[in-house]
Amino acid sequence: MNTDLFLYVERVRAFELRAEAERSRLARTPVRAVRRWEVRLGWALIEMGLRLVHRRPAHY
Template identity: 55%
Template sequence: MHTDVHLQLHALRAADLRTEAARYRLARAAAPAPGGLRGRLGWLLVEVGLRLVHRRPVHLARIA
């Protein structure tokens, strides 16, 4: 592939990515802010789950 064509393809792809990013930013700005009771409850459940997963195992003393 010729270098000029390669450079032109990169420029087109970069323009497409910029357009897509701008559309995403506009969609995020129009969406309602996350949070409220549902969001807080969700994060509380995540925190409780992580605490259950990271609980230290109980080691029983062995009598030999």
Template identity: 75%
Template sequence: MNSDLFLYVEHQRARELRAEAERHRVTTKPVPAVRRWQIRLGWTLVEMGLRLVHRRPAHN
């Protein structure tokens, strides 16, 4: 495939995704502050757990 054609297709797809994200942003209700806090805390716990799981063992 010609690189210019490939880039054109990718730019079009990016425009479609941006438009879809904007429609979603406009049509959804804002998340309450308490719920945002719970979501942020949850992802922080997930990240900490992943760091613990992937920690390399100490050398003897």
């Protein structure tokens, strides 16, 4: 195989890989926002549960 053709094929493949990585990076961005919301909700539920556990019973 001619070396110029080999380099051309490798350059095209590198371009495709970069484009795929960029698409993947852009697709993950909204997931972070959703994940952040899930984490905040989870900690709020844990805090509420801890408050319920540490409340004094009414008969004291």
